[in-house]
Amino acid sequence: MTTDILPAKVKRGDASDGGASLGSRLSRIDGPAKITGAARYALEHHPEGLCHAVIVQSTIGAGRIGVIDTAAADAAPGVLMVLTPDRIMPLKSATTWLDTPGPDGPYLPLTNMINFVGQHVAAVVAETFEQATAAAALIKIYYEETDAIATYDDPRSGEGMALDHLAVSWGEAEEALAEAPVRIEATYRTPREYNVPIEPHGLVAQWNGDKLTVWEPSQWINGMSRTYAEWFGVPYENVRLVSPFIGGGFGSKAFALAHGAIAACAAKMLDRPVKLALTRPQTFTAFGGRPATRQTLRLGATEEGRLVSIVQTGANETSRDGVWGEPLASVTALMYATPHLAARQTVVPVNTVLPSALRAPGENPSAFGIECAIDELSYEVGIDPVAIRLLNYAEEDPHAKKPWSTRQLREAYEAGAKAFGWEKRTSEPRSMRDGHHLIGWGVAAGTYPVRRTAGEAMVRLFADGRAEVASSGIDMGQGTYTILAQTAADAIGLPVDQVEVKLGDSALPGAPVAGGSQLANLMTGAVHKAALAARDELIGLAIGDPNSPFRALQANTLSVADGVISSPRGGEEVSIAELMHRLGRDKIEVLRDTLPETNNSAAEKHRTYTTITRMRSPTEGDYSLHAWCVHFIEVRVDEDFGTVRVSRVVSALDSGRLYNPKLAESQWKGGIIMGIGQALLEEGLVDRRKGRVINNNLGDYLIATNADIPDIEVISVGVPDFHASVLGGKAVGELGIVGVAPAIANAVYHATGKRIRDLPITLEKLIE
Amino acid sequence: MSKSLTLKLAVNGASHELTVEPRVTLLDALREHLGLTGSKKGCDQGQCGACTVHVDGERVLACLTLAAQAEGRAVTTIEGLTPEGADLHPVQAAFLSHDAFQCGYCTPGQIMSAVACIKEGHAGSDAEIREYMSGNLCRCGAYPHIVAAVRQAKEVMS
Numbered sequence: 048m049t050t051d052i053l054p055a056k057v058k059r060g061d062a063s064d065g066g067a068s069l070g071s072r073l074s075r076i077d078g079p080a081k082i083t084g085a086a087r088y089a090l091e092h093h094p095e096g097l098c099h100a101v102i103v104q105s106t107i108g109a110g111r112i113g114v115i116d117t118a119a120a121d122a123a124p125g126v127l128m129v130l131t132p133d134r135i136m137p138l139k140s141a142t143t144w145l146d147t148p149g150p151d152g153p154y155l156p157l158t159n160m161i162n163f164v165g166q167h168v169a170a171v172v173a174e175t176f177e178q179a180t181a182a183a184a185l186i187k188i189y190y191e192e193t194d195a196i197a198t199y200d201d202p203r204s205g206e207g208m209a210l211d212h213l214a215v216s217w218g219e220a221e222e223a224l225a226e227a228p229v230r231i232e233a234t235y236r237t238p239r240e241y242n243v244p245i246e247p248h249g250l251v252a253q254w255n256g257d258k259l260t261v262w263e264p265s266q267w268i269n270g271m272s273r274t275y276a277e278w279f280g281v282p283y284e285n286v287r288l289v290s291p292f293i294g295g296g297f298g299s300k301a302f303a304l305a306h307g308a309i310a311a312c313a314a315k316m317l318d319r320p321v322k323l324a325l326t327r328p329q330t331f332t333a334f335g336g337r338p339a340t341r342q343t344l345r346l347g348a349t350e351e352g353r354l355v356s357i358v359q360t361g362a363n364e365t366s367r368d369g370v371w372g373e374p375l376a377s378v379t380a381l382m383y384a385t386p387h388l389a390a391r392q393t394v395v396p397v398n399t400v401l402p403s404a405l406r407a408p409g410e411n412p413s414a415f416g417i418e419c420a421i422d423e424l425s426y427e428v429g430i431d432p433v434a435i436r437l438l439n440y441a442e443e444d445p446h447a448k449k450p451w452s453t454r455q456l457r458e459a460y461e462a463g464a465k466a467f468g469w470e471k472r473t474s475e476p477r478s479m480r481d482g483h484h485l486i487g488w489g490v491a492a493g494t495y496p497v498r499r500t501a502g503e504a505m506v507r508l509f510a511d512g513r514a515e516v517a518s519s520g521i522d523m524g525q526g527t528y529t530i531l532a533q534t535a536a537d538a539i540g541l542p543v544d545q546v547e548v549k550l551g552d553s554a555l556p557g558a559p560v561a562g563g564s565q566l567a568n569l570m571t572g573a574v575h576k577a578a579l580a581a582r583d584e585l586i587g588l589a590i591g592d593p594n595s596p597f598r599a600l601q602a603n604t605l606s607v608a609d610g611v612i613s614s615p616r617g618g619e620e621v622s623i624a625e626l627m628h629r630l631g632r633d634k635i636e637v638l639r640d641t642l643p644e645t646n647n648s649a650a651e652k653h654r655t656y657t658t659i660t661r662m663r664s665p666t667e668g669d670y671s672l673h674a675w676c677v678h679f680i681e682v683r684v685d686e687d688f689g690t691v692r693v694s695r696v697v698s699a700l701d702s703g704r705l706y707n708p709k710l711a712e713s714q715w716k717g718g719i720i721m722g723i724g725q726a727l728l729e730e731g732l733v734d735r736r737k738g739r740v741i742n743n744n745l746g747d748y749l750i751a752t753n754a755d756i757p758d759i760e761v762i763s764v765g766v767p768d769f770h771a772s773v774l775g776g777k778a779v780g781e782l783g784i785v786g787v788a789p790a791i792a793n794a795v796y797h798a799t800g801k802r803i804r805d806l807p808i809t810l811e812k813l814i815e
Numbered sequence: 816m817s818k819s820l821t822l823k824l825a826v827n828g829a830s831h832e833l834t835v836e837p838r839v840t841l842l843d844a845l846r847e848h849l850g851l852t853g854s855k856k857g858c859d860q861g862q863c864g865a866c867t868v869h870v871d872g873e874r875v876l877a878c879l880t881l882a883a884q885a886e887g888r889a890v891t892t893i894e895g896l897t898p899e900g901a902d903l904h905p906v907q908a909a910f911l912s913h914d915a916f917q918c919g920y921c922t923p924g925q926i927m928s929a930v931a932c933i934k935e936g937h938a939g940s941d942a943e944i945r946e947y948m949s950g951n952l953c954r955c956g957a958y959p960h961i962v963a964a965v966r967q968a969k970e971v972m973s
Contacts, residue, residue: 074911081919082907082926084853084893091852176847177838245857245865245954246920294855294920295954327858524917524955713914713957720956745862745952752949756958758941 067543069533069571069774072709076548077292077528086292089262090324092251098127100313100323101179102306103169103186104332105161108195108398108738109367112159112168112188119185120171125178127317129186130170132157136312141277144270144302144560146658154278156308161190162367163398164739165332167305172313172321195398197738199339199364207362207395210372215380215446218387223356227347231423234343235416236805237788239364239731239740241336241748242405246294248333249324250307252314258285259311265290265551266301267560268519269656272553274303275311283653290551293523297721298404300523301560304334331743335371336731338363338402340412342375342392344420352428352435354385359416361392366401370394373402374409378494378785379417380446381673383439388446398738404562406721407781410495411788418491418789419804422796432490432793433460433469444671452670452770453777455701456492459677459764463490463699466760467679476800484683487798493786495778496665497672497771498563501655502570503556503640506535506577508585510633512610512624514541516578517549519656520558520570525780526710527566533707534571534774538578539585540607541623556638557656564674564778565662569641571706572773577639582607584635585623594629596621641773672771674778676700678719678790684798689810691795693723696759702782704767704775715761715783722787724751730807822886826851827895833882841885842866842877845892853893853923857952864951867924867931868892874931893923896930905971906930909964917955925951929965938969 067073080086105112117129128134132155140152157167169186173179196204224230250263259279265271265288272286293300310323325333342361348354361375376390405411425435437460443450464470472488473479479486505517516535522528528548536543549555558570586605589597589612597605602614613620627633640647642655655661665672681695698719705711728749732742742748761783767775788806795813796802803812824831826849833848842859845851845868857865859878866877869891896904903911906929916922928951932938937947944965945958953961 074914077919078911078914078916079903081916081922082893082903082910083896084851084923086919087852088855088920090856091846093847093850175836176843177836181838243954244918244920245863245952246855246918247857293918294857295918297954324856327860327862524919526917709914713917713955713960716959717917717956720958721954744860745858746860750952750954751956751958752952753958753961754945754949756945756956759959 067533067536069530069537069706071707073529073533073543073707075526075529075710076532077522088246088292088294089264089290090249090251090322092262094251094253094320097320097322098172098174098317099176099179100170100172100310100321101183102167102309102323102325102329103183104329105164105166105168107161107190107192108164108197110161110190110192112161113191114189115169116187120182123178123182123185125174126171126182127174128172128313130157130309130313132159132168136316138278138308139280141274144659146654146660156305156312163332163400164737165329165400167309170309170313172317195738197397197735198733199362199395199397204395204397207393209391209393213372213374213376214391215376216389217446220356220358220387220389223387224345224347224358227355228350229348229428230345231420231427232343232345233420233423233804234341235419236341237339237412237415238806239336239339239733240405240725240729241331241731242297242299243745243748243750244295244297244299247325247327247330248300248306250310251320251322252311253320254315254318257281260287260289261311262289263307264293264296264300266293266296266521266523266562268521268551268553269557270301270560271303273657278308279311286553288553290521293521296523297406298408298562299334301404301562306333327745328743331740332400335400335402337405337408338365338371338373340373340375342416344416346420346424348424348428350428352424352430352438354383354439356387357385359390362395364397364399364402365394366399367396369401371402373412375413375416377409378413381444381494382417382441382492383421384441384445406718407495407785410785414491414493414785415788415806418786419792422793423802431474433464436460436492444666447666447671449666449669449671452672453703453766453768454675455764455766456675456677459675459699459701462762462764463677463679463697466762467697469679476797481683483686485686485798487682487684487794487796489680489790489792489794489797491678491786491790491793493676493678493782495564495674495782495785497674497777498565498665499663500559500565500569500661501641502558502573503638504570504573504577505556505636505638506574506581508581508623508635510624510627512545512622512627514539514546515549516546516574517555518558518570519551519553519555520566521551521561523561525567525714526707527570529710530567530706531570531574534574535578538575539582541610545610557652559656559662560659564781567706567779568772568776573639573641575773576641577637580639581635581637584637588630589626592630594631595626596629670770672777674702674782676782676786678786680790680794682791682794682798684795684813689813691727691808693791694757696757699762699764700782701765702779703765703771703777705763705765706774706776708763711779712761714780716759718781718783719759719787720751720756722784723756723791725806726788726791727807820883822882824882824885824890826890827892835882837881837883839882840878841880841882844882845877851892851894855920855923857921864928865921865924867927867951869927869931874928893927904930906964906968909968913960913964913967915957915960915964917957921951921953925953925961929968932965933969933972938965941966
């Protein structure tokens with residue numbers, strides 16, 4: 048890979064030097080491949096003999112399949128195989144990401160029992176994609192249908208199951224609330240939301256004997272490899288998962304899913320490589336997005352606006368066959384100092400696919416509740432929305448009772464308010480207008496925890512003086528390639544364009560899931576460690592090897608900069624390539640991991656990279672580790688039509704040290720933009736009769752387009768946080784979206800005087 | 816439907832002959848038959864813009880175009896935006912310097928749209944760029960950087 052910016056000679060290690068060191072605004076090094084079409088994504092691999100699979104999904108929400116008539120499909124041109132629940136090979140049940148046993152086996156990726164509309168029920172494999180698609184349409188399925196519960200608004204769905212592990216309480220919340228001079232209560236709702244990465248899910252699967260190669264977009268190479276291996280009962284090492292480029296994931300590409308099992312089964316049964324691409328509509332039910340959530344918040348406060356109690360009850364939808372808890376108290380129990388708090392929640396099973404992770408699961412809907420509620424309280428007691436947040440500022444983690452490692456949230460309010468011009472705001476709703484447009488200014492804060500898992504990295508120095516970094520960690524656009532090249536270049540003392548980074552392949556050293564905004568911090572730590580060790584080995588050879596030109600200097604150490612080795616005592620300067628030549632070495636190779644030295648066996652590494660059991664909580668240790676942000680947002684609401692446009696955004700964010708501000712800002716803005724879509728557009732519409740998601744395409748499930756998005760100003764207020772990570776960074780990718788929707792809802796209230804407490808904020812809710 | 820057609824397609828200045836069923840789309844012909852995988856399939860139903868290519872110089876959704884419809888017309892994909900070995904196109908260079916993409920999957924379509932948007936005269940203001948680039952969805956949310964890149968490329972190209 049090449050870079051478009053040459054490294055500077057003088058490196059200060061921050062954005063001011065304009066060079067390529069960590070902290071500088073280097074353009075992404077995988078960029079040239081992406082802008083020329085050379086980057087090869089999973090479905091663009093065409094092994095010899097490739098055939099094509101197309102999936103058929105259920106059209107009822109509950110019941111069982113009576114008869115599947117495949118006669119016409121079996122006989123259709125080009126068809127190689129029609130898979131049905133009765134024909135697919137049974138697989139072994141795989142363990143979960145928590146390292147617990149899966150459901151009782153066997154695992155059947157196609158089943159006769161139907162739990163939701165859009166469940167995979169059959170698949171056709173044919174010589175061409177067109178033949179498979181045509182034959183799939185010929186399959187006739189006769190169902191024995193039973194009643195489906197479409198949503199948790201159906202009274203038959205009941206109260207659901209309590210999730211005790213998500214309950215939080217301290218003090219005497221109900222009593223304190225009852226005695227509070229000021230009380231407010233409101234219910235906030237978010238609909239089903241979908242990840243919709245622009246690259247749909249799919250894979251190419253190929254068997255060679257008992258070895259499986261899978262080209263599939265993956266946020267978690269090692270975790271998904273483990274699942275494939277367990278399904279097919281082959282050793283972990285027999286599965287090769289390759290995913291150097293991923294066309295977006297946002298939480299949806301971390302697990303091996305049923306369609307992957309189907310493709311791998313078909314490839315095994317046919318002994319041919321199989322490509323299976325989900326259609327865009329199928330992606331709405333092949334995996335779950337964020338579940339619908341509702342939460343009732345009761346806030347008690349003094350007449351001055353100081354919180355005395357928060358009581359929250361929440362619920363989210365889950366599927367009939369699994370539990371996905373969307374932690375609704377994650378921000379409620381963290382953001383503000385309150386002496387009393389009680390939060391509990393349930394999950395309500397309905398006939399849907401199992402929900403899953405979508406950008407900031409938990410924090411996102413949690414912030415929508417508490418950040419709207421605190422705004423409502425500010426109006427109840429008559430103080431400024433920023434002022435009430437500062438009045439209730441949590442000086443320490445109110446739940447864990449530990450000091451923050453760093454919390455630049457005050458600085459974020461100050462910097463954001465100043466850049467936005469908040470002091471010019473008039474507080475009364477409907478008090479700012481521009482012709483037909485009601486203007487609203489809203490504010491809300493957000494947070495995301497620092498999650499920590501160990502990783503490992505290989506660093507190689509070659510005879511030509513170039514270096515290579517290798518890891519199974521992935522880059523789906525966060526900038527992993529770039530920041531790891533920068534990390535290695537800094538640690539070794541090389542120009543960054545002399546570093547090649549290889550990612551996204553299970554044959555490389557292991558990494559945990561690229562989720563929870565943890566990958567950049569853990570992988571820079573691992574690469575930094577490995578690269579320093581490679582540099583030490585290089586210097587050791589330069590000092591000690593009989594053939595080294597530095598041997599006569601009797602130096603204790605040497606410096607390496609821009610690929611050149613020199614001694615502080617002067618004398619000859621020698622390039623790394625020249626030294627390697629004189630030493631007769633073809634490479635230096637160093638593998639390092641960041642597991643505890645007392646517990647780094649092969650089995651422990653495997654567990655670390657293939658499960659989440661070794662992920663440390665943000666409050667393990669002496670500090671509470673979190674990233675923070677504040678969004679200031681202006682909306683313009685057409686008074687006659689109720690249309691809402693976001694016209695200005697200023698966000699101040701504390702992600703600690705930024706390894707590459709250019710790329711971090713892109714992620715922040717991407718989160719903010721997804722938040723604008725969430726606030727105004729995104730909603731999975733569910734047919735109340737059968738539970739079908741009726742807007743299962745990109746024309747009807749609306750995500751933000753270019754025309755929906757104004758200029759966005761992001762301000763970094765972070766400082767390096769070495770409690771949080773080796774090189775001082777905190778969470779980036781999931782932070783930006785948290786707090787955007789409540790800032791917009793608060794701005795809409797300021798503009799119109801109407802509180803919209805259920806997302807998205809659409810015109811009919813404003814003009815009714 | 817099993818009857819095949821033999822088509823001659825002019826793609827990126829080269830002539831290709833391929834035998835495909837009449838229902839094969841231009842997008843699948845490019846990706847599956849000609850090995851030109853730069854054009855992306857994001858929805859296969861004309862909603863996301865990831866498959867945008869140029870046909871006779873105009874932007875077209877390759878997923879809603881049959882390969883047979885492109886016969887006798889000049890098709891340009893991201894791979895052929897500049898001659899082989901040449902520098903980056905000003906739009907490509909601007910996308911790189913403005914970080915106008917993250918995952919990169921919508922990017923070839925965005926770039927092909929941007930080149931056409933500028934040539935159409937629809938890049939006169941930021942508001943106009945936003946409107947005429949709204950047929951290309953980006954879930955990573957690179958829109959402000961795309962606008963900045965198109966603005967810069969327009970200056971370079973004029």
